Amino acid sequence: MESLRKHTKEISIVVGIAAAAAGLYFLVKKVVKDDGETQTRKVDIVDETGTILTNSEREAIARAIRIEYNGQNLSIATISHICDATLRFAAPDFIRLTNADRQERRALKNDLSKYIELWDTYAHQLEDIIEKSQKEVLRALNISDDVWENSNGFYMQSGNHELLMIHASLPQKLKMSLGVGDKSLDATKFKEVLRAQVELLQREAENLDEIRQYVTREEEVAPIIQNRVNDKIFEKYGVEEEHIYGSMRAHMMDPEVQQIFMQLQQATMRLVPMQGGPGGFF
Numbered sequence: 022m023e024s025l026r027k028h029t030k031e032i033s034i035v036v037g038i039a040a041a042a043a044g045l046y047f048l049v050k051k052v053v054k055d056d057g058e059t060q061t062r063k064v065d066i067v068d069e070t071g072t073i074l075t076n077s078e079r080e081a082i083a084r085a086i087r088i089e090y091n092g093q094n095l096s097i098a099t100i101s102h103i104c105d106a107t108l109r110f111a112a113p114d115f116i117r118l119t120n121a122d123r124q125e126r127r128a129l130k131n132d133l134s135k136y137i138e139l140w141d142t143y144a145h146q147l148e149d150i151i152e153k154s155q156k157e158v159l160r161a162l163n164i165s166d167d168v169w170e171n172s173n174g175f176y177m178q179s180g181n182h183e184l185l186m187i188h189a190s191l192p193q194k195l196k197m198s199l200g201v202g203d204k205s206l207d208a209t210k211f212k213e214v215l216r217a218q219v220e221l222l223q224r225e226a227e228n229l230d231e232i233r234q235y236v237t238r239e240e241e242v243a244p245i246i247q248n249r250v251n252d253k254i255f256e257k258y259g260v261e262e263e264h265i266y267g268s269m270r271a272h273m274m275d276p277e278v279q280q281i282f283m284q285l286q287q288a289t290m291r292l293v294p295m296q297g298g299p300g301g302f303f
Contacts, residue, residue: 073113082106083161094172095164101187103158103169108191110154112198118146119199123261127252133228137235140245151191196263204264208275211268214258215281221250222288229292243292 074082086106089096095103122143129135159169176184206214225246232242251262272278 074110079110079157079161082109083158086162088162088164094175095168097176097181097183097187100172100176100184103155103162103164104187104191106158107151107155108195108198110157111150111195114150114154115147115195116199118143118150119196123252123255126248127255130249130252133231134235136249137232137245140248141241144244147192151195193266197266199261199263204260204267205271206260206264206268208272208278210258211265211272212275212277212281214254214260214265215278215285217254217257218250219281219284219288221253222246222285222292225249226288226291240293243289246292247289 083106086099086102089099091097122139126136126139126143129139155169156166159166173184173188228246229242232245233239236242236245254265255261
């Protein structure tokens with residue numbers, strides 16, 4: 022499962038930042054109707070309570086998954102259901118890890134070296150949590166690691182966009198297990214927070230060279246900057262990422278919100294490495 026884990030990390034950093042962190046807090050995929058016409062539909066993000074699951078609850082989650090094959094490989098739908106179950110299994114450990122990380126990194130916000138070190142530690146621990154939970158789901162379904170990895174590898178090699186987004190969206194979906202509580206934002210406050218994100222992303226982009234000194238891969242710069250922006254948003258407005266995601270459902274059809282999201286996407290895409298480009302960034 023190591024090769025899939027490595028591949029998934031690269032997808033999560035590049036695609037996840039380019040999509041989710043850029044403001045696409047909901048995923049849209051094309052659906053082909055019987056007459057050949059395409060339409061788009063929203064794919065809701067996972068919103069779980071994150072409470073500890075009992076053995077019977079875990080068994081019920083696994084039993085609800087219908088295992089289907091595409092030849093020798095698991096179907097995309099089955100892979101998606103397994104990923105959703107993985108998120109539910111991982112939620113309790115994720116909540117504990119994230120709450121502790123937020124408190125620790127914000128205490129070190131003025132020490133960039135240690136801040137980035139904490140980000141790296143958190144990223145590895147998150148991978149471990151997801152992988153551990155995924156193994157538990159696969160065992161419950163009696164699916165071998167080889168079948169899982171070969172199935173994912175088959176679709177990845179063919180450039181299947183849906184599978185790429187399933188894996189890239191895992192960290193962002195998992196954040197919804199933190200819940201939104203009573204932090205739902207009204208339209209005015211929501212737009213104010215989004216504009217602040219754009220401004221902070223543009224300002225943080227000025228620190229690219231300094232951050233590069235502490236990372237081994239340029240792809241890591243964007244999520245580090247995103248974390249710094251999130252921390253400053255929390256410091257000023259008292260809202261976390263999940264509060265913004267949760268409020269998105271109420272305001273996503275507002276034309277002004279969509280316009281700000283475009284600005285947010287443009288600001289974030291400038292942080293994503295461009296393959297083969299001069300200096301590595303757009």
